[in-house]
Amino acid sequence: MNLGATIVRFRVAVILGLTLLCASLLVPGFLGATTLSLGLDRGATVGLIAIGMTVLLIARQIDLSVGSTFALAGIVAVMLQPSLGIWPAAMAGLIAGAAAGAINGLLVVTFKVNPLVATLATMLIFRSAAHWLTDSQPVPGTDIMLSVSLSKIHLGIFTLRSALFIGAVLLLHVWLTRTVAGRNLFAVGSNAEAAKASGISPGRTVFLGFIFAGLFAGLAGVLQSLTTNTGSPVFGSELLVAVIAAVVVGGTRIEGGRGSALGTLGGVLTIASLTTAMEFQSVPAYVQQVVAGCILILLVVLDRTVRPGPRSHAATGGTH
Amino acid sequence: MTDASAALSEETGSTRFRKDGRWAALLSRAGLSIAILAVIAYGSAVSPVFFTTGNLVNVMTSMAIIGIVVVGMTFVLVVGGLADLSVPATIACGAILSLALQPMIGPVPAFVAAIGLAGLCGLVSGVLVGYVGINPIIATLGIGTIVLGIVQASVGGVIVYGTNPETAMLVKSRLFGIPTIVLIFLAVALAGNFLLARSWWGRWTFATGGNPKAAEAAAVPVRAVKAGAFVITGLCSGLSGALLGLTLQSARPLVGTGYEFSAITAVVVGGVSIMGGAGSVPRAVAGLVFVQLLTNVMVLQGVRTPVQGLVLGLLIAGAVALDVALRRRGGA
Numbered sequence: 001m002n003l004g005a006t007i008v009r010f011r012v013a014v015i016l017g018l019t020l021l022c023a024s025l026l027v028p029g030f031l032g033a034t035t036l037s038l039g040l041d042r043g044a045t046v047g048l049i050a051i052g053m054t055v056l057l058i059a060r061q062i063d064l065s066v067g068s069t070f071a072l073a074g075i076v077a078v079m080l081q082p083s084l085g086i087w088p089a090a091m092a093g094l095i096a097g098a099a100a101g102a103i104n105g106l107l108v109v110t111f112k113v114n115p116l117v118a119t120l121a122t123m124l125i126f127r128s129a130a131h132w133l134t135d136s137q138p139v140p141g142t143d144i145m146l147s148v149s150l151s152k153i154h155l156g157i158f159t160l161r162s163a164l165f166i167g168a169v170l171l172l173h174v175w176l177t178r179t180v181a182g183r184n185l186f187a188v189g190s191n192a193e194a195a196k197a198s199g200i201s202p203g204r205t206v207f208l209g210f211i212f213a214g215l216f217a218g219l220a221g222v223l224q225s226l227t228t229n230t231g232s233p234v235f236g237s238e239l240l241v242a243v244i245a246a247v248v249v250g251g252t253r254i255e256g257g258r259g260s261a262l263g264t265l266g267g268v269l270t271i272a273s274l275t276t277a278m279e280f281q282s283v284p285a286y287v288q289q290v291v292a293g294c295i296l297i298l299l300v301v302l303d304r305t306v307r308p309g310p311r312s313h314a315a316t317g318g319t320h
Numbered sequence: 321m322t323d324a325s326a327a328l329s330e331e332t333g334s335t336r337f338r339k340d341g342r343w344a345a346l347l348s349r350a351g352l353s354i355a356i357l358a359v360i361a362y363g364s365a366v367s368p369v370f371f372t373t374g375n376l377v378n379v380m381t382s383m384a385i386i387g388i389v390v391v392g393m394t395f396v397l398v399v400g401g402l403a404d405l406s407v408p409a410t411i412a413c414g415a416i417l418s419l420a421l422q423p424m425i426g427p428v429p430a431f432v433a434a435i436g437l438a439g440l441c442g443l444v445s446g447v448l449v450g451y452v453g454i455n456p457i458i459a460t461l462g463i464g465t466i467v468l469g470i471v472q473a474s475v476g477g478v479i480v481y482g483t484n485p486e487t488a489m490l491v492k493s494r495l496f497g498i499p500t501i502v503l504i505f506l507a508v509a510l511a512g513n514f515l516l517a518r519s520w521w522g523r524w525t526f527a528t529g530g531n532p533k534a535a536e537a538a539a540v541p542v543r544a545v546k547a548g549a550f551v552i553t554g555l556c557s558g559l560s561g562a563l564l565g566l567t568l569q570s571a572r573p574l575v576g577t578g579y580e581f582s583a584i585t586a587v588v589v590g591g592v593s594i595m596g597g598a599g600s601v602p603r604a605v606a607g608l609v610f611v612q613l614l615t616n617v618m619v620l621q622g623v624r625t626p627v628q629g630l631v632l633g634l635l636i637a638g639a640v641a642l643d644v645a646l647r648r649r650g651g652a
Contacts, residue, residue, distance in 0.1 A: 062457070107637055107641070111637075111641040111644065111645075112641070112644045113637060113640045113641050113644065114594045114595070114640065116402060116403065116457070116594060117584075117588055117594055117636060117637070117640050118637060118640070120581060120584065120585075120636065121633045121634070121635075121636035121637035121640075122633065122637070123581075123633075124581070124629050124630075124632055124633035124636070125629070125630055125633035125634065125637075127629060128625075128626040128627065128628075128629030128630040128633065129626070129630065130626075131625065131626035131629070132624070132626040132627065132630070136625075136626070241461055241465060244457075244458070244461065245461075245462075248458055254455040254457065254458055255455060284472075284473070284477055285477075286468070286469040286470075286472035286473050286477055286573070287469060287473055288469075289465045289466070289468060289469035289472075290465070290466050290469035290470055290473070292465060293462045293463070293464075293465035293466035293469065294462075294466060296458070296461075296462040296465075297448065297454075297459070297462040297463065297466070300454050300455075300458055300459070300462070301448070301452055301454065304452050304453050304454055305452065
């Protein structure tokens with residue numbers, strides 16, 4: 001493997017390094033613990049959802065409804081606080097997220113609806129449900145002090161949310177690379193027929209994948225609602241692009257069968273540090289969009305052009 | 321990704337390679353017409369306002385703006401390009417530029433330039449999808465983000481207002497009682513139908529969507545055809561955006577938000593397969609008519625907005641699940 005190929009292989013690390021270098025040169029105090037922990041905390045929301053999305057993309061599925069699940073789970077967690085108490089309500093929020101994922105899984109696996117269409121539909125449905133439950137008004141939580149304690153910074157850099165994210169990514173890495181279930185996921189994603197012939201049930205794997213993605217979108221939503229002490233039906237509507245960008249920048253292929261947890265970690269950190277650095281420099285939001293979009297497109301083009309492979313129709317999955 | 325659900329089951333995996341069961345195809349086509357008639361009957365029965373000229377003209381006007389996008393989106397789905405998610409950006413491009421350029425180069429050149437630039441955005445997405453081989457979802461999501469950012473940056477991120485009232489009057493004018501916008505939509509739909517159903521470009525589009533390898537072996541320029549579908553969608557949503565901008569006489573950057581999903585909903589409810597290789601403009605338009613009439617009846621009945629969204633979501637999922645089930649049974 002020559003130098004170029006090595007750089008391409010570890011491009012996430014290279015890009016992350018370059019981003020951090022530029023950011024620390026341009027933004028004074030960027031590498032300070034407070035700035036980093038803030039950026040990490042912001043990135044953790046995208047990151048938690050990206051963990052679920054990584055699993056789904058590896059299994060050659062996609063979930064467009066994560067933003068709506070995020071809002072719905074947060075609303076459930078806040079609305080049930082008066083009747084159940086804070087922590088049981090948070091659990092209920094997580095269950096709502098997993099249930100949303102199960103609905104997606106049911107549509108895709110049992111009713112054989114294309115995942116893109118199915119989650120497009122549930123994106124509308126969950127978002128509508130969120131508006132319905134709340135009358136399109138933000139719902140306040142019961143304990144305002146909880147959000148303060150949740151946002152506390154531990155060990156100089158981690159908030160609860162970012163610690164959960166880092167822990168979950170490392171667990172996902174072990175799960176994907178060291179366990180049978182992880183290998184099965186890749187098998188289903190690269191060739192569902194072959195996986196089936198080897199005794200893996202693609203339907204079951206995909207179904208569980210959707211529940212997993214729903215659960216993590218729900219977790220991110222519950223944490224967001226608890227730290228802001230609010231459940232809002234408009235939460236998470238702009239998250240989808242950032243999540244897909246983070247996962248794809250991390251080298252996970254949308255065509256399935258390839259991806260890694262550490263890549264996603266790199267992707268999330270890159271997007272988070274970019275956003276934080278640009279905000280500190282007061283770059284207008286729309287210029288930030290252009291930068292994020294350009295990085296996404298550049299990386300994907302690089303991915304397609306550098307590595308030789310069947311590319312004429314792979315874009316639509318038509319070669320199978 | 322397109323094959324993802326098909327690969328899960330051997331039964332559905334082969335549907336695209338054989339002719340649909342005749343009665344199943346008949347039923348799913350007649351089903352939509354029956355559904356449209358049912359909505360009209362129900363609407364007329366429960367609301368005195370529904371079957372009036374005023375209301376129907378309103379429905380047609382709001383339908384026309386989405387409808388122009390639907391025509392383009394049909395090409396993207398048929399060619400096997402999944403979906404064009406850059407539509408909100410190209411609509412904003414059409415709306416903002418057609419208004420912002422008016423003082424500089426005059427209303428008509430501004431209109432043409434806005435549509436041309438939107439087409440150019442479509443070309444970039446098309447090249448990425450067709451020639452570079454990037455997944456259409458990623459490509460159009462990325463290009464959409466970039467285009468929206470550039471358009472906002474070019475006008476400083478503010479709302480743009482129209483400066484030429486005559487063009488607004490022209491767009492809002494009526495011919496034989498029919499709004500000009502509706503006539504433009506009908507013209508676009510007819511042209512789209514001719515291109516897809518009657519021309520060599522349409523045959524190439526079906527061939528590419530049905531079986532890209534076979535199409536390439538038959539000397540169809542698959543990459544160009546695929547890229548072309550995104551150019552068509554870019555031009556359509558640019559036109560739609562420009563008309564929207566001229567009608568409203570103001571354009572926000574987020575003016576096109578949600579149009580991509582409305583368009584996909586109409587196309588999918590119309591029975592155009594997201595797997596590619598099957599579908600037609602009239603079916604997509606029929607899907608649009610159904611969705612629009614249903615929404616209109618719900619609005620007249622005072623159904624709350626979230627419930628409307630819920631119904632539309634269930635409709636998409638239901639329509640596609642039914643389509644899959646019918647095909648499976650029809651082919652057996």
